[in-house]
Amino acid sequence: MLPHLAWFIAVSSIAPSSGAAPALLSRSLRLAMNSSNLDESKVNSANDPEQKPDYNEETPLHKMAPAIWPKRSSIPVTVEIIIAFFWIGLVSCVPMFLRIFTGHKSTRTDTTLCICLWICLYGGLYLFTNIILFQSYHFDSVRTLTVVECVYLMSQIVTTVGYGDITPAKPRGQVFVGLYVIGSFLVIAVLVSDLCGRIIEVAQGTIRKRRGHGATSKEAKDDEAARNWQRQRPQPNAMRLTEAFIVYGSLCATWVIFFYSYPGENKTLMECIYMSIITLSTVGFGAFTPQTEAGKVFAAFWMVFGSVAMVAVISEFTQWVSEVRAYENYSEQVNEEVIEELKSNSSKAKMSEAEFYCFYLAHKGYANEDRMQMFRKAFTSMSDQEGRASTKTIIEQVWSKSK
Secondary structure (H helix, E strand, C coil), X not given: CHHHHHHHHHHHHCHHHCCCHHHHHHHHHHHHHHHHHHHHHHHHHHHCCCCCCCCCCCCCCCCCCCCCCCCCCCCCHHHHHHHHHHHHHHHHCHHHHHHHHCCCCCCHHHHHHHHHHHHHHHHHHHHHHHCCCEECCCCCCCECCCHHHHHHHHHHHHHCCCCCCCEECCHHHHHHHHHHHHHHHXXXXXXXXXXXXXXXXXXXXXXXHHHHCCHHHHHHHHHHHHHXXXXXXXXXXXXXXXXHHHHHHHHHHHHHHHHHHXXXXXXXXXXXXXXXXXXXXXXXXXXXXXXXXXXXXXXXXXXXXXXXXXXXXXXXXXXXXXXXXXXXXXXXXXXXHHHHHHHHHCCCCCCCHHHHHHHHHHHHCCCCXXXXXXXXXXXXXXXXXXXXXXXXXXXXXXXXXXX
């Protein structure tokens, strides 16, 4: 209050010689009263233990002013181009690599998907670095992106992280980027689905190898399955979910170590942990973002790896929850109902191999009675008077349906 009171006294002393003095006097008096009320409220708040503190004060997102990125990257142009080509090749060639890695033959669909990804990514690289203008609190003016900034932005688009630290500056550019995002999603959705399927397939094969330990243990397992073929309580398997969490946690830990230790990022340990989880879960609030060129390059690659790992975690968690529900909903009454149905419908003392197959499929829940009846009708339509179906007839039926 004292500065405003001094100003009020000074204005009062010049009142006779100035026509604007009444307005100045009125303004100074209001400032002094407001300052007095504010100081009094602070004192009362500090002295009154029952008065609740104000938790609604604005919290700044950045403790320090965000770093200003130069118009030209500090990384040599050759290195920038290598980084861009490597990142685009990593993302666009995943369908082909997965086919080759898993021993499957590449199809025309995989080739077409790779070409579409190349067009989207290389087209975005050219447009974002030469034509479309962007704005950011890291920029001192509206401009196009450097190659590193472009790869960093496209990684946010591909993984749906969307920090919001780089955005189109002009309306036409905003509309184009919006359409570009939709087109990229249509192609990337197929890529992510295929990638998750391959990851789960490889993980399941690895688990089977670990449990198999050679032909001898496999034969023992088959003998045990032959002895215990009846329907049993399903046992939930959390091993795949644990492995998926370990992979995701390792990627998060690597993210934390990099941004906590790399010079120029200036982030605390808690901020790095928060940033890693929010980014690699594809939420991307944007409260903490990379500040350096190396940070942008690292984030561009780690967003892709972390997003894929997060999808695997979600997939395995969903599968595990389904197994737990099946385990909890299991009832021994199922076996009793099957036995009673078998006694009532079967007048034979023995059953043939084909009849046992039908009973086994229905008993294990692989096929219901309606499906089994459909199988019988299909066989009857192709069989002769002796109750046998010609192989040639079956092949002709299958070939005609496949055309």
